Amino acid sequence: MKNNITGNNLIEMGYTEGKTVGLALDILKENFTDTEEKELLALFKKVKDYPESFLDDPVLNPLATAMIEETNAPKDETIELVSHAKPYAVFGADYIEEGARNQMDIAMKLPVSAAGALMPDAHQGYGLPIGGVLATRNAIIPYGVGVDIGCRMALSIFDIPEKHYFGKDAMYKRELIAFTKFGPGREFRGLERADHEVLEDEAFNSTPFLKNLHGKAWAQLGTSGGGNHFVEWGIIDFAERDEILNIDKGRYVALLTHSGSRGLGATIAGHYTKLAKDICKLPKEAVNLAYLDMNIAEGQEYWLAMNLAGDYASACHEVIHNRLTKAIGAKVLAKVENHHNFAWKEILDGEEVMVHRKGATPAGKGVMGIIPGSMTAPGFLVRGKGETSAINSASHGAGRQMSRSKAFQSITKSDMKAILKDHNVTLIGAGLDEAPMAYKDINKVMAAQTELVDVIAKFEPKMVRMADDGSRED
Known part of the structure; x- marks a missing residue:
C-alpha cells in the first residue's frame, strides 16, 4: 500500500523546510512504500523528537544525523533590513554625491530607523x-555618531573693532602658536x-x-x-544689530575653533563600535551601522561615555578660548558653540527618538550655530528655524567635494599659496588635502x-592654524 505522506505533513510535525524534509521524503520513497501511513507518521515524528535514538538505525541514520547537526548548527543571527528604504528629506541634492545617497538609503532600511x-x-x-541625520x-549607533565624538565649533566675539586687528599680525601669530597644539x-x-x-x-569612574x-x-x-580641525582669528561682520546676542552692527575680531574629543573620543568610538558589531549582526552592506539597544548595559555605557566625550570636547575649546582671550587682553561680547558627531534624545512627531547627527548640527527653533566654509571662504553665524523635515538640523560646514587623495593629486602648493594671498589669509600648518578648492562652495x-x-x-578667516603632519581625526 503506497503512502501519501508529503512535505507539508512533515513540516506540520516540526520538520524544518529544506534539507531534512527532502531527505525524509527520499527515505520514505525508497524504504517504506508498503508501510501504513499512520505508522509512518508516528515513526517519523519519533525521529524528529528523538533523533539520537536512531543513530544506529541503518536506514534512518542519515536523517537522524542531519537533524542533530541542524540543531547544533550556529543560528544565523543576522538582523534583516527592511525591503525598502524609508523616505528622507534631501537638501542641496545637486551637490551630494551618489555614495552619500547610497549610504543613507541603507541607513533608512535599518529596522530601528x-x-x-x-x-x-x-x-x-x-x-x-x-x-547625514x-x-x-x-x-x-556608534558609527552614526562617528570617531570624533562631540566634535564642535566654538566662536568668541571680542570687543576689538576690525581696525585694531590689522598691523598686529605678529602678536596674534605668536599667541596662536604659543597656546595651541595639533x-x-x-x-x-x-x-x-x-x-x-x-x-x-564621575563618569570617568563608572567603568x-x-x-x-x-x-x-x-x-x-x-x-x-x-x-580639518583648526584655530583661527578672523573678522565677524554683523550687518545689523542682533538683540539676542546684544551685539551692535559692526565688524569685530573673533576667534573660531573646530575640534573634538581627541584620543578619548576615538578610543570610546573604537571600543563600542566593536561591541556593537559583536552584538548586532547586520548584513554586509550595513555592518558599520551596528547599533546598541538602549535597554542593555552596553547601550547605557556608550551613552554615558559619548556624553562624557562631548563634555570633554567642549572643555578643550573652553581652555583654548580662555587662554587666547587672556593672551590678547580682550573682553568677550558673546560666545556661541555647537557640535556634531553626536546623538541626542529628542521628540519627533510625538515620539522620543535618538537623533544621530554625523557631520550635521542642531538647528532647532532659535538654536545658534556656526557653519564654516574653508580657510579662505567665509563662515556663517546662524540661528535655526526648526525645520521638522530636516529633523531640526543643518550642515556642519561646506563639505568636501574632493577626496583627500584627489586633492593631493590635483592641487599644487603654488595653487594653495595663490588663493591664500588672494584672500589675505595667513596659514600655519595644513596640507594640500585641506586646500579651499577641496571643499564645496559654501555660498551654494x-x-x-x-x-x-x-x-x-x-565670519572671514584671517589667520588659520591647522595640523601640519598630514593627520586626520575628523
Missing part, C-alpha cells in the same frame, strides 16, 4: 554619511597642562574602561586634532538650506 535627512554638505563617510527608536598624540606636559572640572566628572582613559584626557585637554551650501537657518553674521 524612524526618520532621516541629508544636509547639503553631505558626502560619503563610514557607516552613516557625513552630513538619522533618528532611531531606542537604539544608538595632531594625534599631541599633549601638554607639566605646568602646561590645563585644569577643568570635566576631569572630575574600568573610562577610568583608564583619564590620564590621556588630562594630557590632551586643550589640544586640537588633525585633518548656504543657499540650499535657507529653510533651515537664518544668517546672523558672516
Whole structure:
C-alpha cells in the first residue's frame, strides 16, 4: 500500500523546510512504500523528537544525523533590513554625491530607523554619511555618531573693532602658536597642562574602561586634532544689530575653533563600535551601522561615555578660548558653540527618538550655530528655524567635494599659496588635502538650506592654524 505522506505533513510535525524534509521524503520513497501511513507518521515524528535514538538505525541514520547537526548548527543571527528604504528629506541634492545617497538609503532600511535627512554638505563617510541625520527608536549607533565624538565649533566675539586687528599680525601669530597644539598624540606636559572640572566628572569612574582613559584626557585637554580641525582669528561682520546676542552692527575680531574629543573620543568610538558589531549582526552592506539597544548595559555605557566625550570636547575649546582671550587682553561680547558627531534624545512627531547627527548640527527653533566654509571662504553665524523635515538640523560646514587623495593629486602648493594671498589669509600648518578648492562652495551650501537657518553674521578667516603632519581625526 503506497503512502501519501508529503512535505507539508512533515513540516506540520516540526520538520524544518529544506534539507531534512527532502531527505525524509527520499527515505520514505525508497524504504517504506508498503508501510501504513499512520505508522509512518508516528515513526517519523519519533525521529524528529528523538533523533539520537536512531543513530544506529541503518536506514534512518542519515536523517537522524542531519537533524542533530541542524540543531547544533550556529543560528544565523543576522538582523534583516527592511525591503525598502524609508523616505528622507534631501537638501542641496545637486551637490551630494551618489555614495552619500547610497549610504543613507541603507541607513533608512535599518529596522530601528524612524526618520532621516541629508544636509547639503553631505558626502560619503563610514557607516552613516557625513552630513547625514538619522533618528532611531531606542537604539544608538556608534558609527552614526562617528570617531570624533562631540566634535564642535566654538566662536568668541571680542570687543576689538576690525581696525585694531590689522598691523598686529605678529602678536596674534605668536599667541596662536604659543597656546595651541595639533595632531594625534599631541599633549601638554607639566605646568602646561590645563585644569577643568570635566576631569572630575564621575563618569570617568563608572567603568574600568573610562577610568583608564583619564590620564590621556588630562594630557590632551586643550589640544586640537588633525585633518580639518583648526584655530583661527578672523573678522565677524554683523550687518545689523542682533538683540539676542546684544551685539551692535559692526565688524569685530573673533576667534573660531573646530575640534573634538581627541584620543578619548576615538578610543570610546573604537571600543563600542566593536561591541556593537559583536552584538548586532547586520548584513554586509550595513555592518558599520551596528547599533546598541538602549535597554542593555552596553547601550547605557556608550551613552554615558559619548556624553562624557562631548563634555570633554567642549572643555578643550573652553581652555583654548580662555587662554587666547587672556593672551590678547580682550573682553568677550558673546560666545556661541555647537557640535556634531553626536546623538541626542529628542521628540519627533510625538515620539522620543535618538537623533544621530554625523557631520550635521542642531538647528532647532532659535538654536545658534556656526557653519564654516574653508580657510579662505567665509563662515556663517546662524540661528535655526526648526525645520521638522530636516529633523531640526543643518550642515556642519561646506563639505568636501574632493577626496583627500584627489586633492593631493590635483592641487599644487603654488595653487594653495595663490588663493591664500588672494584672500589675505595667513596659514600655519595644513596640507594640500585641506586646500579651499577641496571643499564645496559654501555660498551654494548656504543657499540650499535657507529653510533651515537664518544668517546672523558672516565670519572671514584671517589667520588659520591647522595640523601640519598630514593627520586626520575628523
